[in-house]
Amino acid sequence: MKKTSFDQDLWGLTQFNEIGYDKCQGKLFIFYFSGTILEFQEVTEEDVFKIITSPNKEDLVENAFKKCFPFVHHQSQAAVSG
Secondary structure, three states: OOOEEOOOHOOOOOOOOEEEOOOOOOOOEEOOOOOOOEOOOOOOOHHHHHHOOOOOOOHHHHHHHHHOOEOOOOOOOOHOOO
């Protein structure tokens, strides 16, 4: 899995500043400050670039990704380590 971190202040992020993407499995992971991880399935590279380039990353996840992709909540990073 490849991870990307965002500058929290530059992007105005309050919920997360790191994502991970497993290209082979088409899974996107959003690592929240609370320790929660959202694992989105059936995500393409193009979809990942939408988050990377979006000026409103948190809104995009809440208002688009959660409605378009199946996802699973994990309670800690240990749930998806490997």
